[in-house]
Amino acid sequence: MLDINDIISGDQNTGARMIRLIEDRDPSAHEVLKAIYPHSGRAFIIGITGSPGVGKSTLIDALIAEFRRLDKKIGIIAVDPSSPISGGAILGDRLRMQRHAADPNVFIRSMASRGQKGGLSRAAKDAVLVLDAMGYHIIIIETAGAGQTEVDVAGIAHSVGIVTIPGTGDGIQAIKAGILETGDVFILNKCDRPDADAAEFELNMMISMRPASPGSWKAVVVKTRALDGTGVKELAQVFLSHYAFLNQEGRLEKKKKEIELRYFQGLVTDLVLEKTMAALETSKAYREALQKIELNGTDPLSLAETVMGGITISNFNSP
């Protein structure tokens, strides 16, 4: 087992190997995660999402430079999709951030989604935990940008930035469920393109129509041009002011509790699924059902009912 103290003291080699165990689903990772959990919870976690090609990686590269100027230690988890055909992946986000590769206060880790939906692999959440325990002040998660389903980054980040570019749609794209609700900061990248002002106006209008309760954060639109760093200083400040806002009136604590609750529910769901399926797949009823499907007799809906009907859950005590 890895030495927990090496992780907490920030040793990159040990931290990286720990993240590897997590994504390989190595059984030993669980115990280490439990041990480092009390040492996490200090980092500011930012999620960056948006469609492919809007410039997320380049923007994060510029943000790293900005946060480094403020002497923050930065951890990056960049998630790219795994090929559904081969299971392999090209992880290319690092390419855009490679100028920071030799900076000992920047840790960049690419991850493949390995078949998990929503673009954010379950392992990414645990990897954030490791970087947090290693003492990184700000952790940025970049998610595979498939667009509207990427909202689950909100499930683990304190602040969510949604990157978009001018001229990509009729505005309706932006009202589709999820994207607009979860954004704390809207980043209009490549703002030198035509229609940038119109896009900014449209975004602001959408935001103003969001139901806002008194004392809630009002989402901000920031125009950037990541390639030359235009607007990035402002963007970094907006994230930090959102963090300052969260730090007032117990908002951050509340958010952390929500994240923890979702994490717990996810873990339980995974365990239930795993244990139930393991038991089910060896059961007689399940094997019989498979045979019936093979023989083209019974419909799958009835079969599923039959198989699940045989399951009784007895060792829970309801109040």
Add this chain to the structure above:
Amino acid sequence: MAINKKIRILIAKPGLDGHDKGAKVVALALRDAGMEVIYSGLHQTLDQIIQSATQEAVDVIGLSIMSGAHLPICQKLKAMMQEKGLVHTKLTVGGVIPHQDIPKLQEIGVAAVFPGGTSFEDIIKGINSLFD
């Protein structure tokens, strides 16, 4: 939990040569063989390569070298890997590598050499065989 191990490989081009077509097509072939390929691009310093391999916890570093400097680069990198504790990471190299240099590279500790003209199939087989 079911163990779900994949080969992770860092593809890097050290030094000044500016031809990365080969590295890119190899990266795609390795992806299609089920590997996770971190592509770090052109003009990488050895420090950047070591740091990237560390943070990405890769099983393999795959260098693409066409400049003729493969011997000193591999020698230096191998020493740095040792020093940084990358003891389980394998070093492989491809590109313009004269055949008479292959034994020298092996002596340095390069796990596999794929000179220009090696088929994708042989590269994939060669990398997989490092983990048999």
